[in-house]
Amino acid sequence: MIRRLLSLILLSTLEIPQQMSLHEAKLGDDVNLTCVKNNAEFSYWYKLNFGYLLETVAKGTYGRISLSGQFNNSRFSATKVGHVYSLIIRNVSKEDEATYLCHAGSVYEPEFINGTILAVKDPKTQLKSVTVKQTPDMESVKLGDTMTLQCSLLSKNENDTDQCPDEDKVHWFKGGSESHPGVIYHGSLRNKEDGRCDYSLSKTVTNSSDAGTYYCAVVTCSEILFGEGTKVEIGQKWDPVVIVLGILLALCVIVIVVLKHAGFLVPEYQRKHCRQQSLIQGLLH
Template sequence: MIGRLVPLILLSTLEIPQQMSLHEAKLGDDVNLTCVKNNAEFSYWYKLNFGYLLETVAKGTYGRISLSGQFNNSRFSATKVGHVHSLIIRNVSKEDEATYLCHAGSVYETEFINGTILAVKDPKTQLKSVTVKQTPDMESVHLGDTMTLQCSLLSKNKNDTDQCPGEDKVHWFKGGSESHPGVIYHGNVRNKEDGRCDYSLSKTVTNSSDAGTYYCAVVTCSEILFGEGTKVVTSIAVLVTLLIFSVLVNFGLIVSRKKKPTCEQSKGTVVHHISITPHLCVYTLIV
């Protein structure tokens, strides 16, 4: 019982990974997940599936690594080479689809290094009857404003709206940021009509760390479908980009003006003397 509580205590007392990535693999592929931690005395790999408790996949103590429970089989292996910790999953299946967290450190301090969302695609079902689309592709907002992102589950069968997953089956997360990407946001259902289920996420942008790419994930009866992502940028980031561009343009103009002018002699004119200053050509003519 104590062993089961440990992962929950870790999650409640430590910061979650600051790096969250999406890894797509085909059914039957071999997957290698890695994280880097210098001088780690302890290391853990956890599996977190939507709607389930955290599971310990592997744990290492002073270089000795062992697999836990159902993961102690030939498909799973964990290694440590130098500062690189690896979790290898062979012949991946739909059951392996989840978020995998790397947790490592010393007796004095441990932390979550990163997290990887593993999505397993079945080539036999490439022609999906259901797809996920996110809108807009990019959203520019001011600090203090509320952004609204939309995730739509589209079905070729217009009668499928009765099968729209509930709000608890639609998850939002932010990848590759300095804030809490491990925090999964939940939105609400906006519309159900003609083979279309619309979900939305409304969030107030309080600081620049809220910028990033937001993804939606819809849990269906057969698989987890991911959106392509919506990139959210703050107005400050846009202004900084424009300022840098303006500085570069002005710098180019200043440099070009410092170049000495080329004084050319007009045809048919007799020049007695030409005096050139940095910004002026003076011609003395014979009258």
């Protein structure tokens, strides 16, 4: 379990996938991991787990894909349908828990397409009395604002707060965005009472790459518990100059309407009549 979180931290130092997602499966499930790449000359699936070298799961050239080493068995299969590359793991076990990376492209332009953190839950050993909840589910912020996300460790026993992990055992990471997928954030403990431990992450939104889904990972009792994620969207922030100009324009329109109704503005037909009278008087003289 601890290896999975350490793998996340290791990813923060590597320039790899542009998209990272979390896939949770139950022990014995079948898992289908996919990535999309147009006109790829080659493709690779890698498995990354802390304490091990990067392992090649499958490799292919022009659509011909084969499994490598220990992965060449009935539980694993790799396919290509159109531009979609799939890695299928049947009857997943705890040993399959890792980060899986899709690497494809040409000899001159290879790239990591995406990465998937596979978490395998064992109902027999999973903590029943402790759950993790993230709030809010979605957060809409503007550039320059500070967003605050919360991760709560909830216990059925309201008097049990001794199991609250230290601050360095609660981590945040962001996935499913165009920014660096392995960025690890560290928050702080906000509350510790009534069987509840609240951790928060405050971050100033500086650019559009801060958008994405933020997950918290809590290490407690030799188990890693993941939150369901908070989706952060970046809204358009109005320029103060534009707002002021808009208000001034609206005031000008109001003033013109008021003056017109008050008789201070001479109607167009009256102006024409005055010009005609002046012209006639000029001819007479």
